[in-house]
Amino acid sequence: MDKRLIGLFIVLFILFSTIGSVGAVKLVNKDFDDHFTMKVPKGMHFQKDVNETTEDGIPNQQISYLSDSGNIGIIYSDSPVFSENSTAFFSQQMFQGMYPDLSKCYESHEGNLTILEPVTTNEQYYPIVILSKGNEHVVIIGDNLSTIKKMGHSLRFD
């Protein structure tokens, strides 16, 4: 084979590999305070905010994790008020609570994930992914739907 052709193949291979590695976000496993583990973008750090309340004797715990870059947020909620059977209701309430001025979204499911996407996604309206187990719910919000879906699929409740 022509050496120039082989050289061209090598250059194209390196070029496509570079483009692919830039586009794909590398995810690494992270433990979230023994509540759950989930893969998150490598090198990403989170600021934690804990909110524990008791309403009519019912304890509620909500922990928010916001990435330093601000483009990914995770909310962990543990409340006996919401069970797995109310995941759909919980998801809708979360979406409406975050975006009170919206009145439509796309809704779909992938395995255990419930996915709610604003019709127009921008820096004001990010898609959200929700998972539940028992009374525990995790909401993942982010600017890149593909990344937050991958994160959601990797989530394991402890």
Add this chain to the structure above:
Amino acid sequence: MQKREKIIILGLIILIIGLLVGLTTILINNNSFFDNDKVLDGMQKYDFNSIFKMDVPKNVRFLKEWNNTEEFSLGDSYTYLDKKNKFAVSYADSPMITHEFVISNLELLNKSGNITFKYDNDMIIAHNKKNNGKIGKTFENCHFKERIIVQKGHTIIFIYGNDLDFIKSMADTIEFYQ
């Protein structure tokens, strides 16, 4: 015991065993005896805001719309449009909704010549004579020909489509949480 009686008793025992084996086989083969969550082929059970569940085609992606809480409303209502599979589901929950309210509205539409309707067990099947079956970008822009209505208490569910058998097969699987 006479030989003849022995043969009859033996025959009866064999018959009972045969019946038991047959019944067990039927029960094993028919999962519905054991599994209340049996889903139709190519379908998945879908949770509509934890109000009810219904089988819908796999991999649906609904455009979901709701009445904004800031607007005046007599209750909550949601619509789910799946353009790919050409159907929509909507439900409303309001103290205004009663069986009499539903029927009086249908009769008014019937008198105006827009729809015909008939009862099918717990459902009402309505045919819109003036709709051409167009599927628009949003639910508001859709003109479905067929509509199935299921009401329970103050909740009413509408399933819209152009293929009555298809929407009826979904309506048959509705399960209310309450």
